[in-house]
Amino acid sequence: MKLPGILASRPPSVGVEIASDRVTGVSLSGPPSAWTVAAHATERLPAGAVTPALNAVNIHDARTVTAAIRSVFDRMGTKPRRVALVIPDTSAKLSLLRFEKVPSAADLDQLIRWQVRKAAPFKPEEAQISWVPAAVLPDGGREFLVTLARRDIIESYEHACAEAGASAGVVDLASLNLINAALASSGQASAGDWLVVNVAQYYATLAIVRGTDLIFFRTRQLEADGDLADLVHQTSMYHEDRLSGGRFGRVVLSGASGRAVDSVERLRRGLEERLGTRVEPLDFRGTATMRDRISAGADLLDTLAPAVGVVLRERVA
Numbered sequence: 001m002k003l004p005g006i007l008a009s010r011p012p013s014v015g016v017e018i019a020s021d022r023v024t025g026v027s028l029s030g031p032p033s034a035w036t037v038a039a040h041a042t043e044r045l046p047a048g049a050v051t052p053a054l055n056a057v058n059i060h061d062a063r064t065v066t067a068a069i070r071s072v073f074d075r076m077g078t079k080p081r082r083v084a085l086v087i088p089d090t091s092a093k094l095s096l097l098r099f100e101k102v103p104s105a106a107d108l109d110q111l112i113r114w115q116v117r118k119a120a121p122f123k124p125e126e127a128q129i130s131w132v133p134a135a136v137l138p139d140g141g142r143e144f145l146v147t148l149a150r151r152d153i154i155e156s157y158e159h160a161c162a163e164a165g166a167s168a169g170v171v172d173l174a175s176l177n178l179i180n181a182a183l184a185s186s187g188q189a190s191a192g193d194w195l196v197v198n199v200a201q202y203y204a205t206l207a208i209v210r211g212t213d214l215i216f217f218r219t220r221q222l223e224a225d226g227d228l229a230d231l232v233h234q235t236s237m238y239h240e241d242r243l244s245g246g247r248f249g250r251v252v253l254s255g256a257s258g259r260a261v262d263s264v265e266r267l268r269r270g271l272e273e274r275l276g277t278r279v280e281p282l283d284f285r286g287t288a289t290m291r292d293r294i295s296a297g298a299d300l301l302d303t304l305a306p307a308v309g310v311v312l313r314e315r316v317a
Contacts, residue, residue, distance in 0.1 A: 012169050014078065015307035017086035018065065018157055019174070020050050021201050025072040026307040027080070028288055035288040035312075040304055041075035043068040052088035052202075054149070055121045059156045062163070069164035084310040085168040087157050089175050089198070089205045089219045092149035093120075096134060096217070100141040116148050128154050135213035145214055147173065170310060174198065175205040175217070177309030178254050178282055183212060184312040185286035193239065194250035196282075197232070197271065199259075204228050206235045208243070215243060228267070232274055247276050254282040254305055257298040284308050 017024045022044050029038035045068055049061040059065055073079055103111050112131050117124040128151040134143040158168045175198040198205040208216035220231045239245035256264045271279045281298055282305050290296040
């Protein structure tokens with residue numbers, strides 16, 4: 001499944017993620033049947049350098065972010081001219097737009113853009129919009145997966161890469177590429193519906209996938225201890241009541257390993273008790289192996305997963 005990139009062109013082999021607290025780079029090598037993580041590196045960012053938001057400045061210290069990207073490339077031993085770029089979920093808005101009757105190809109793009117722009121919290125001329133077809137509806141209609149962002153925000157992330165010598169050939173959201181990594185690594189679509197839980201530094205995203213179709217996506221800022229539990233409860237109820245869902249066939253957790261061990265274990269147990277399904281970490285090594293499998297702990301896999309996913313998005317998914 002290829003989820004929507006905000007910008008897309010020929011696929012790069014190096015993925016870069018700019019998060020609120022770090023910059024991570026990954027390069028893949030080898031044939032598609034035997035991808036290997038050839039190199040990877042992460043540089044921490046000082047607090048306040050990047051504050052992801054839909055309608056406000058995201059990059060406050062461009063020089064520091066660019067320096068971190070350069071340092072990542074140096075440590076990886078590469079100077080890529082083009083990269084696939086991953087940005088935080090909260091830097092854009094993703095929605096599923098439903099048409100009971102799909103418009104003609106000549107009208108579809110215009111109608112999608114009109115529907116999305118009228119709900120945007122900024123001027124229409126400032127909007128960057130990308131969309132791809134999503135699930136086919138039983139009555140013949142279809143959903144479309146639409147990404148909306150402020151153009152100057154996307155350009156600020158691209159500019160940070162450009163100043164480090166790399167053009168962003170693809171721009172995409174973190175959780176979408178966790179889905180890509182999970183799909184690519186499983187080798188086949190999961191039976192029934194499955195859930196991806198992405199716990200970032202200041203937000204969490206829950207995404208429900210039916211086979212290979214994304215049917216639900218919700219992001220919430222984490223401001224209090226109970227926010228994630230509330231989000232899981234609301235998502236589970238919506239899945240049962242509005243999406244005719246039963247028990248999830250698979251639950252994938254990513255991003256939580258950077259927290260205290262007891263906190264991660266409580267989160268895992270809480271998810272399993274609420275959802276009635278075993279929670280598994282996102283392990284992309286089924287598709288892109290690490291050269292030293294023993295040293296690849298959960299924290300490292302979580303850190304690399306979005307950047308790996310955006311490269312797999314173009315080459316495998």
